[in-house]
Amino acid sequence: MAELPGLSLIGAASATAPAPDGSVTARRSLAVLAMLAVAEGQPVPRELIASTIWSEVDDARARASLRQTLSELRAVSATFTDALDVTRQAVALRADGVTCDLWRLMRAAERADVAGLRLIPANLGPQFLYGYEDLGESFADWLAETRDVIVNRLVSTLMRGFDDPDATTDQRRGLAEAALRLNPLNERAARVAMQALADDGDVAQALNVYARLYALMDEELGMEPSDDTQDLAVAIKQSQRATTDAARPPARVLGSYGQPVLGVLPMATFGNDIETRQLGEMFVEDIVCSLAACRELPTLSNATSRHLADAPDPVHHLRDQHGVTYALRSTLRRDARSGRCRVTTQLVGSESGLAIWGQTFDTSDAELFGVQAEIAGKVVSALVPHIHAAEFQAVESFRASDLNAYQMLLRARHLTYALNRDSLGEARTLLGDCAATHPGFAPAHVALAEVHSIQIGQNWSSDPATDTAAIKAALGEALRLNPRDARAMAMMGHNVGIYERAYPRAKATVEQAVDALPNDAETLIWSTPVLAFTDDHDTAIRNAEKAIALSPEDPMMFRFEHFASIAHFTAGRYEEAAQYGLASMERNPRYTSNLRATMGALARLDRIDEIAPLRDLHHEITPDFRIRDFISGQAFNSSEKRAAFGKLLAKAGLPD
Structure with missing residues (x-):
């Protein structure tokens, strides 16, 4: 299939023909293409285009200017000639003749395409033809009205998707989050997002959606959310207490230290x-x-x-x-x-x-x-x-000059927290761009290493050796930029222990990191698995519990609890290991590393009846998993311990 010209209308407007042809640079030519794109393939009267874009001249000169512009567009490339349907009365842009970023967003909303929905920006209205307000009074009026129409049309499409009985939880969440970005006061979207997050086990994030809505409505409207929204928040809180209070280990608050x-x-x-x-x-x-x-x-x-x-x-x-x-x-x-x-x-x-x-x-x-x-x-x-x-x-x-890099880092963190393949890929790309454009920003390299680590842990890596090398390179660069970065140091020790099984060096590295930053939750939690697998069980458990106390509402608490589960498992405290593992699963059921560890603990306790839901979920996420391919790479510090864990996974019913 021949390559199509591309039209970008969100942010800096541009229109580019396939190589070796050129691009459209004239602002009024781009304005014409924008008016046609908004019509999505329907013909637009030539009189309307001319009077809107050339309102400062008489009708005859406006029509002549439009004819000249259409001629120039077709001269750029034969692909533009093919894309334009021109008659004496109207002009249309064929939907199959160009690619257009605005159309992609509309299709993502119609199809509830989760990856595409994430591309819908919060400031879509002002970003549409950004900077074109000065093209004339009539065009400015058209632009202001069209921006509202685009946002309203998109929100309506998103909200129709809420009612689709075949929509998955991820799709409903994506639809609702996109609608909230466009209108943060949209209560129905907030309720759909809250319910989807709660259904997915992310109760803390569901309640965060409610807290943001409550604060925004109070600030901008001087009112509280509706009874329906408040009732849903109460139900989610009660559900959280009912499902987690009995299962979750007792929390230790910092004051107890x-x-x-x-x-x-x-x-x-x-x-x-x-x-x-x-x-x-x-x-x-x-x-x-x-x-x-x-x-x-x-x-x-x-x-x-x-x-x-x-x-x-x-x-x-x-x-x-x-x-x-x-x-x-x-x-x-x-x-x-x-x-x-x-x-x-x-x-x-x-x-x-x-x-x-x-x-x-x-x-x-x-x-x-x-x-x-x-x-x-x-x-x-x-x-x-x-x-x-x-x-x-x-x-x-x-540094203040890191602001743009920090904005990219925050977005990548949000994508990472979602813990699905697509969002993790987006986070990796974003962090790679961040590291390339802001090479001196050490936190981007640390976050990039974390994404590669999650890919391996989730069994999503197509090339674990390459991902392992990428982790080492990213953390090495972070420590070159900031040798005192204890978080990077702790993560380096973790990965040296988990993937290289160089235990003495790994333990020395995490101990050095904790000594440098003894009250940092991330540093403490990254130290835990290495200490556990090197049989320093008491320190591993102490560090994990202190990390949880330091960051009790952390978005990555599911990982904190998983690492605490590992610490207890290696110490032979299988009840506590199962308790922490099940608590982690409640928060994020898609964390496959935790599913395996928890199944191992439950199998060790002969609680076989509780394993089936975890096993089914694990198979859904990683259908190609086989114990024989997995177990040789595990971090236990002896082949006997690795074999014993493999037998527990087989007892849990995972395929050999």
Whole structure:
């Protein structure tokens, strides 16, 4: 089939013919193609096109300009000639004559194509023919109306898909999330997303959808969600308690470690631009990572506290739910034009609400992330008096110039959390682009290594050796860029142990990482499997439980609980291993590494009747799985232990 010309109307408009032909560059020519594309193959009267795009001249000259433009389009390439149906009265763009990004989004909505739905942007309206508002008054009016029509048409199509009885849970979730991006106040879309997430076992994310809707409706409309929406949220919460309270191991809060516990609240930002808000997010993530280096001051993870931006009383929430004794508040006021910033911080006691310390910093974008190191040092000095601020070496991971890279990182994290093949592939591509365009941004390399690791663990890798090499290369680059990156160090140790079975080196590496960042949930959890497989069972269990306490609302909690299950399994504590494994499955039933470990624990306990749902789900996700292909690569530190685990999987009914 001959290659078709491509038309892009979202963002920077362009039209390109297949090589070796050229492209369309004239803005009015692109405006003509846009008007035709919106009609989706239907003829558009020539008078309408001419009067809309050339409204500043008389009718005769407008018609002549349109004739000239059509002639120029056909001169670019024979493919444009084939794509245009031109008569004396009207012009049409044949649906089979071009590819068009707007049409792809419409088809994705009609077909509930999960991968395509993820491409629907939140700002679709303003992005359609971005920058073409100055093409004339009539065209500006047409453009404003058309943007609304496109968004409304797309939302209507998405919502029709909600009622399709044949739609899968993933499709309903994709449809609802796309509708919410286009209109965050769409209550029905929120309910569909909440239900789909709950059905998929992701209760925490379902309740996050509700929390965002509640905060947005209160802020913009001064009202609460409808009774239907609130009732659904209550039902999901009750279901969560009913299904998980009995199965999940008792949670250990940070306060039980006998140390002061700090929670860093989301930064309040003043300014309408998204750049300022995301600089605030980067700032808080950086300061939490720095504070995690203080052994005497456990600090709740950013993944747990970041959703509290709109909570009515976040300090008391952290105190009551997570044992936090102190909270750090901060605000960022920024002039986007000059890049000048004012950061205000306040350290308060969670019981009294009284300020213990506070300071204002006047700085610039370029110096902003140097301020976080000073703040971290002063917080440590205030709460752990024997440590002076000057002695505390804060870790600075980000710079203001990393903002674009950070935005890509956040998007990739979201795709990774979905844990399906398509979204993981998108995350890998996005992180590869991020690493290529921002080669000095170490977190992108760490996240890319994590994606490759998940591909192998899920049995989705077509070439495990290549993926293993990619993990090592990505983490090596991250550590070259930042040799103090304890998370990269812990992940490197994990992968050296799991894939190379170089146990002494792996254990030394994860121990060095934990020593550098002893209160960081990610560092602790990545250390757990290596410690478990090298028979340091007590430390493995302790690190896993502390990681869970540091980040109890982490989007990747299913992995935390899986690693805790491994720690208990290798210690011979099979009841606890099964308990953690089943809890992990409740959160994310598609995590195949956990399904296998949990089936092994249940088989060891002779709880055979409980295995069938896990086995069926495992087969659905990895139909080609065979024990003989899998077991030789496992991380147990002896062939006897690997063989014993293989026998447990066979007892569970997995194919040999």
